[in-house]
Amino acid sequence: MGLAACLSIRGALRCIMLHMFRSTFSQGNTEEHSIHLSLHWSKPSCENCEAKGKYCQLKNNGTESETECFRSNRQGHGVSRKLIVAGIVIGVLLVLFLIIGLYTVLSLKKRKKGDQKKIEGFLEDYMALRPTRYSYADIKKITDNFKKKLGQGGYGTVYKGKLSSQLVAVKVLENFKGNGEEFINEVGTIGRIHHVNVVRLVGYCADGYRRALVYEFLPNGSLEKFISSGNQSRTLGWEKLQQIAIGIAKGLNYLHQGCNQRILHFDIKPHNILLDHNFSPKVSDFGLAKLCSKDQSVVSMTTARGTIGYIAPEVFSRNYGNVSYKADVYSFGMLLIDIVGGRENVRAAEQDSSQVYFPEWMYNQLEKGEEIEIRIEKDEDTKIFK
Template sequence: MILLILFFLLADGSQKKLVTGLILGFFLLVFVVITLYYVYNSNKLDRENTRKIEKFLEDYKALNPSRYSYVDIKKITNHFKDKLGQGGYGSVYKGKLSNEVLVAVKILNDSKGNGEEFINEVGTMSRIHHVNVVRLVGFCADGVKRALIYEFLPNESLEKFIFPTPIKNHSLGWEKLQDIAMGIAKGIEYLHQGCEQRILHFDIKPHNILLDQNFNPKISDFGLAKLCSKEQSAISMTAARGTMGYIAPEVISRNFGNVSYKSDVYSFGMLLLGMVGGRKNIDVTVENTSQVYFPEWVYTQLDQREEVHIRIEKEGDTKIAKKLTIVGLWCIQWYPIDRPSMKVVVQMLEGTGDNLTMPPNPFASIGPTKTNIKRPKKSLQQELTVVPELD
């Protein structure tokens, strides 16, 4: 290259044109080579991902969900005519199978990683058969085109019913909220104890709770799920996973304990408190600054035996609201060891709530320094043996 430049400086006009052409040709050749190398590597990666998914699907072909081609997906969705929603994963469309069964088809983005979330979801949901978990009807793995086909749930997600907006002002009564909370809890308990391997969801939040025509809840979106043995008390993770506001402290920093099934318990607690408050747990738009972080505000209200004015409409609502709140506060204890298992959560929700004790303050350890964190003196199991009446 240096010789070409020297030659260019010493040469006459015609020779300069020739050298200019050679230089331009050289750079064009380099560009073409780099482009071809990139395309080759990209195609190679796609082929490797496709082979990995094909091998996975071969192993799981006996687990019932049907496989469809991308042409089938177009027919099922009527060429993607009715869009239900969109997220970072891709888009969801309403569809209809040949037997007139309505379905929701999630089309994954072509660029969505190496297929890990697709494998997670198909592999996990093929193992699950529970009334409170959404049913996987089928899937598509056609080259880089991937889709997941679920039963269609007409009332969409819980989010639109507990976080009303000026456009969507839906609401649910307290008895129905209690039923929904119970259904979600039973679904998570099944994931933790009812399957051959324990399934950790890692993304429990209102958006991932779908409601059928009778408002029965079904847990969805297992793209971040992990499987482990029931004897495994902790799991390793290379990076935090989940949605901010619902992620347990130990998922972000191991200083707070090991990541385990208790991480889902924390997420459920935050979801439950969102249901009680009828708003995001963090809301900077509220007039009273003490209510910006709802979980801490409602803990203070209950701890000081003050009235919690939250959409109480009829007799009995206060009792349900208080029970759901106390259960939620138990679930969001800072340390995993101090949170109940989902089996205990179900028992707490099934009771009247009269004998539930207030949990230790889960916010006492939150501050600029965490070196002086004090553990609660009693565990949940010990606390439940002391049941003073709550006014």
């Protein structure tokens, strides 16, 4: 094999080893001989190839100066390099598209999760519009085992409670009358109506002999505690008192005209008017309520119901006429007199106010030509009072 073949990259190492072998044995086999290695090859003639724009190389099986032409592989390397660069760019773009797609999917998933949460919140509020039945164990949990007492009335004790994130007032019924009629009236009437001036029944408990009613919590309590002192005009102001009176009237009008069946309350009094955080009034306590059709002008009653001092005369005596929704209107009128502070004049004049029938006292005052004196500090409030 000629040394010229060593120009080939594949045969370079093989040619070097072959010439080393030949040089070694041409000097003899004795140990005293020095080994001399010399490499040389002739320069090939490449003018013809270069004229054709090609490269040249020595032929593998040719003479030492015999060459052959070939095209350069550098163009192929350039193409390969371009392909590699193109592949990298495409890979980067694919990664970017993948990231953008993943971000979009996660954003849509988050948005759908938010929408689902919004829908669930709406459904919870929607379900809350209808009273929920609770067990007695639920009532104990809601009230933290009856920890905070808000008040006590003739039919039970009221406790403060918490239902998820909503504050509630739980009335645990203790004295049952009329075979549970009060409980049925409360759930059957207030449980089906919704009005801004009527307290909302959140739920109820009828677990054996244990019964309770769960209402929305109204932080300012009943109207009675604001007017019992006689300083309601100073505490609330005449404008707020007028707004409270109008709100109560709207609530009664809804009960009488706005429902499918007319609801007669029969116990309108300051104790049963609750005030929210804005002092907006809400009619409450429907234990004595009675349903009747709107075209029914007369309501049949076997026994009187209501609170002395607020009961319409026809409710406890048929000599005054038939009972109708106007009995609530009478009670509302008595409530208005309480709101403006008129009843306080009777309490100041009589030691035992329970023995005084207030409308009779008012009638006697008017018959004698005397006015019901109400202290009004500002002249502009006189119109509201009247």
